[in-house]
Amino acid sequence: MKLRPRQQQMLDFIRRYQRERGYPPTLREIGAAVGISSTSVVNYNLERLEAMGFLIRNRETSRGLRLIEPEDMDGLESEPVVFGGEAAVRAVPFYGAIAAGLPIPVPEDPMAVAETVMVPEMLLSRSGEAFALRVRGHSMVDALVDDGDIVLVRSQPRVENGEMAVVEILEPPEQAGATLKRFYEHDGSIELRAASPDPAYKTPFVFRPDQVRVHGKVVGVLRRYD
Amino acid sequence: MKLRPRQQQMLDFIRRYQRERGYPPTLREIGAAVGISSTSVVNYNLERLEAMGFLIRNRETSRGLRLIEPEDMDGLESEPVVFGGEAAVRAVPFYGAIAAGLPIPVPEDPMAVAETVMVPEMLLSRSGEAFALRVRGHSMVDALVDDGDIVLVRSQPRVENGEMAVVEILEPPEQAGATLKRFYEHDGSIELRAASPDPAYKTPFVFRPDQVRVHGKVVGVLRRYD
DNA sequence: GTATAACCGGAACAAATGTTCGTGTCAAAT
DNA sequence: ATTTGACACGAACATTTGTTCCGGTTATAC
Numbered sequence A, B: 001m002k003l004r005p006r007q008q009q010m011l012d013f014i015r016r017y018q019r020e021r022g023y024p025p026t027l028r029e030i031g032a033a034v035g036i037s038s039t040s041v042v043n044y045n046l047e048r049l050e051a052m053g054f055l056i057r058n059r060e061t062s063r064g065l066r067l068i069e070p071e072d073m074d075g076l077e078s079e080p081v082v083f084g085g086e087a088a089v090r091a092v093p094f095y096g097a098i099a100a101g102l103p104i105p106v107p108e109d110p111m112a113v114a115e116t117v118m119v120p121e122m123l124l125s126r127s128g129e130a131f132a133l134r135v136r137g138h139s140m141v142d143a144l145v146d147d148g149d150i151v152l153v154r155s156q157p158r159v160e161n162g163e164m165a166v167v168e169i170l171e172p173p174e175q176a177g178a179t180l181k182r183f184y185e186h187d188g189s190i191e192l193r194a195a196s197p198d199p200a201y202k203t204p205f206v207f208r209p210d211q212v213r214v215h216g217k218v219v220g221v222l223r224r225y226d
Numbered sequence C: 001g002t003a004t005a006a007c008c009g010g011a012a013c014a015a016a017t018g019t020t021c022g023t024g025t026c027a028a029a030t
Numbered sequence D: 001a002t003t004t005g006a007c008a009c010g011a012a013c014a015t016t017t018g019t020t021c022c023g024g025t026t027a028t029a030c
Helices: A005-021 A027-034 A039-051 B005-021 B027-034 B039-051
Strands: A055-057 A065-067 A089-099 A116-120 A130-136 A150-155 A164-169 A177-186 A189-193 A205-207 A212-224 B055-057 B065-067 B089-099 B116-120 B130-136 B150-155 B164-169 B177-186 B189-193 B205-207 B212-224
Touching: A005 A027, A005 A039, A005 A065, A027 A039, A039 A055, A089 A150, A089 A177, A116 A130, A116 A212, A130 A212, A150 A164, A177 A212, B005 B027, B005 B039, B005 B065, B027 B039, B039 B055, B089 B150, B089 B177, B116 B130, B116 B212, B130 B212, B150 B164, B177 B212
Parallel strands: A089 A130, B089 B130
Antiparallel strands: A055 A065, A089 A116, A116 B116, A130 A150, A150 A212, A164 A177, A164 A212, A177 A189, A189 A205, A212 B212, B055 B065, B089 B116, B130 B150, B150 B212, B164 B177, B164 B212, B177 B189, B189 B205
């Protein structure tokens, strides 16, 4: 599952277009930009890119595209409200976005991350380090976690079968990155499964144990509607 | 030339939509959001807004909108950094359980409620009173809210069609109580709908406007896994 | 009253846009 | 040689989405 030059071109074009016009391009515009004559081919490659976690699509809607960028942290800024007394909250580091679909580079130096999000103590299990991530993509909707949600993750090196976990894929290099998935281990091989009715997420990812690293388990969810 | 309330609504909606989905809404979506049934009226008001300089339109192209705001310099500014120390949280009263399925009696004396839950400021819209409820039942799973979740509700007397709301049923007495549902209003009658694949929740509840009272709208969700 | 302008609604329409399907190419694996 | 999977094309198709037109309503001014 490699990023073809044409797909890279597409990403670049979409980013530029979005920046310049304020909204994403259509299939035909993308095709024209990268030299694809058929919309079906554009569609095909967009599906590929979505599966790889580079963007999110909203099917059936024109320009229903959204690039996933590591610097996608919007919505976290808010005026701190000082509250008297000891707060039943904990500050957990916020590491940015994670694709429910696939990869996003793992923060190289977690210590350097300055953003934090305040979390009610009651949402966290008593023990252990925790961190927060914003979910991008719809691939975990069946697990009641959707695009824009913030998941609280407790750092731990192993999880039970079926639990929702943040897993870093070490190998192959093309797939390197972190992803939010349901975790399963059957006789020596690791399976990462999405939870979505969308057939695009149907097939599970399978790895050898040494190809992945479990970062932690989802212990909470924060969601905001407005 | 003055900005009508409806036009202000439109601007707010477009801004929110753009922020959430990454691309602008269609005429019909705008209409539905602000209660305009005809796309021609939406079109009319967009022209007005464009003439007033609040946005730019690209005619003949779907979602060809762009709000004019200094805020729209995406990605270039540094985000405000929230550091530990100050708590970006708010204490909201916790009123106990609410049935997603069948109604549960409303707390008689809200003032008597002692419990509060600390909520990240981030999850609340800055304005307005808010309270928290624990959800009981599975009837809202399709809206990604399940048994045990805590919903944050902003007190407000009316909500948009399709929004998840806490509604108190006043009459008939057999049904009296509060419930968590999707709210719809069609020509003079109120419809409360569950969101679940379970056929038991299939048929919506229908009332006259004077039979129910909207307590507020769900603005956030907290969930904890074991 | 009547006129006028701003605003609204509904429906028909046309253009834009995503989806699907049958077919074809090519390289790697069997 | 055959099969398989990733990638590509093009055309028909279905939906989404913006536009237009024509008739209302409401408030204000004359």
